[in-house]
Amino acid sequence: MIRIDRTTCCYCGTCVAVCPQAALELVDACLEEQEGCSACGTCAKCCPVGALEVCHEGQV
Amino acid sequence: MKDRYDVLVVGGGPGGAVAAETAAARGLSVCLVEKRPAIGTPVRCAEGIGREALREFIDPDPAWIAAEIKEASVVAPDGTELVLNAKLAGNKVGCVLERKIFDRELVRRAADAGADIAVKTTATGPVMADGAVRGAHLTGAVPQVGADVVIVADGVESRFARMCGIDTTVPASGMMTCAQYLMTGIDIAPERTVFTVGNTIAPQGYLWIFPKGERTANVGIGISGQKSGPGHRAKDYLDRYVRSHFPDGRSIEFIAGGVPVCRPPPSTTADGLMLVGDAARVVDPFTGGGIYNAMFTGRLAAEVASDCIAHGDLSGKALAAYDKKWRESEMGRSLARNYKLREYFIRQTDDRFNRLIHSAAKIDLDEFSVPELIREFVVRNPALLADLTAFRAALS
CATH class of the missing domain: 3.50.50.60 (FAD/NAD(P)-binding domain)
Structure with missing residues (x-):
């Protein structure tokens, strides 16, 4: 799973494009996580502003 | 509907x-x-486009042109600035859009x-x-x-x-992760776009200053997704640069973005x-x-x-x-050439960037294009040819 810090996210879509599972979507200007996140961390790594964090099950 | x-x-x-x-x-x-x-x-977006490229689609209109650009410069990691001029005097080579x-x-x-x-x-x-x-x-x-x-x-x-x-x-390696401020109250050359390279400034990317007025510009940075991570993201690099270069500037807009540079x-x-x-x-x-x-x-x-x-x-x-x-098309062939150019670019050390940019203080270009620029660099640094064999054919 991904934890999205909504106060930091600039809804730029970089994470959406790099997600190998196509598990992220920008709904208008709001980033949402869909089914299928593999917790690979590519989105968190590439985020220009550091709004994303991978969290594993039970860590929510 | x-x-x-x-x-x-x-x-x-x-x-x-x-x-x-x-x-x-x-x-x-x-x-x-x-x-x-x-x-x-x-x-x-950083909002820059070549003037002739734009004119293929629409006549420039002051309503959405923030600045006319007459020259560009490349800044080495050590701060040396190389100004690239269009040979044709008064030539407006590019625009920064709104x-x-x-x-x-x-x-x-x-x-x-x-x-x-x-x-x-x-x-x-x-x-x-x-x-x-x-x-x-x-x-x-x-x-x-x-x-x-x-x-x-x-x-x-x-x-x-x-x-x-x-x-x-x-892939992370094919994503430029970017951040940009629209800054005002800064000292810039209002008709010059500035590109700063260097592994400590913008790893595998560059920092840009695209004017949008006398003292206003898009100041942004793109780094490779591969080089991004906690504490060293696009925004971290940008903030560091802005603090040291434009301490008195005001940011009136902040944007982030991703630029896909994969095939x-x-x-x-x-x-x-x-x-x-x-x-x-x-x-x-x-x-x-x-x-x-x-x-x-x-x-x-x-x-x-x-x-x-x-x-x-x-x-x-x-x-x-x-x-x-x-x-x-010419666009497609230019893409194919520039993938190779990018692969070369991202392997360069700061020392190499410095030496390349020191080889000329000013370059007058017949045509404002990447191949033309590379050609000029090769003229000044014949040793480059050994590196450039892969795309020499594309440049000839």
């Missing part, structure tokens, strides 16, 4: 808008959907040509029939629209293509489907520029779609004429 069109365009940026205008001008029924409530905002207004103008032109426009309307997935794309499911007033061809221009996210089975995922998918068409612009991953991998390439592929896709509709053949094979045409 109807429930059936000849062409459905997904995305209202420059690629989608030019596609919609071109198709509508050819007499096709066209609908363009944009998921955001407003065209052109939030901006995710994308919020520019994008809306392009969509207005599409509407004037006869296209229907639906904002705040998301294409949530393709309508499929016999393995072909035949429209899209939408949010908004009309839940589903049928179309002979769907032209996908949904930008860096490129979700629609993936839902149609074309993998447009960008395009093996095919940018399928049955009933065409990809254009950032969604097709046709951004210039060396400069990161994507506006012209989006408009170019948008227009070409609409032209080929219109021919295919006239002939009643909307198979992937027929639409592939578009794929072939853009790859063989």
Whole structure:
């Protein structure tokens, strides 16, 4: 799973494009996580502003 | 808005808008959907484009030109600045746009040509029939629209293509992760774009200053996704630069964005489907520029779609004429060359950048282009030729 810090996210879509599972979507200007996140961390790594964090099950 | 069109365009940026205008001008029924409530905002762009490139599509209008650019410079990691001049005196080589207004103008032109426009309307997935794309499911007033061809221009996210089975995922190494301030009250050369390179300043990317007025500019940075991480993200690098170079400047806007510099998918068409612009991953991998390439592929896709509709053949094979045409175009060949150039660029040390830029204080270019610049560098650094063998042919 991904934890999205909504106060930091600039809804730029970089994470959406790099997600190998196509598990992220920008709904208008709001980033949402869909089914299928593999917790690979590519989105968190590439985020220009550091709004994303991978969290594993039970860590929510 | 109807429930059936000849062409459905997904995305209202420059690629989608030019596609919609071109198709509508050819007499096709066209609908363009944009998921955001407003065209052109939030901006995710440094807003620079070559003047001649722009003129292929639209005459420059002061309403959406923030600055006319006459020269560019490259700054070495040690601070040495190399100014690149166009030989032709007074030559306006580029423009910095006001994308919020520019994008809306392009969509207005599409509407004037006869296209229907639906904002705040998301294409949530393709309508499929016999393995072909035949429209899209939408949010908004009309839940589903049928179309002979769907032209996908949904930008860096490129979700629609993936839902149609074309993998447009960008690897971290092929993603430039970017951050930008619109700064005011800063000392700049208002007619010069500045590109600063260096591994400690902008790893595998560059920092840009694109003027938008006498003391106002887009100050931004792009670094490779591969080099990004906690504490060393695009925004961290940008903040460090701004603190040291423009301590008294004021930021009046902040944006983030991703620029895909990976190669395009093996095919940018399928049955009933065409990809254009950032969604097709046709951004210039060396400069990161994507506006012209989006408009170019948008227009070409609409032209080929219109021919295919006239002939009643909307198979992937027929639409592939578009794929072939853009790859063989000057734009396509320039992309192919610049992937190699980027691979070379990202391997350079700061010492190498310094030496290259020290080799000239000023370069007058006949033509403001990447090949022309490389040629000039090679003249000054003959040893470069050994490195450049791979694309020497492309430059000759």
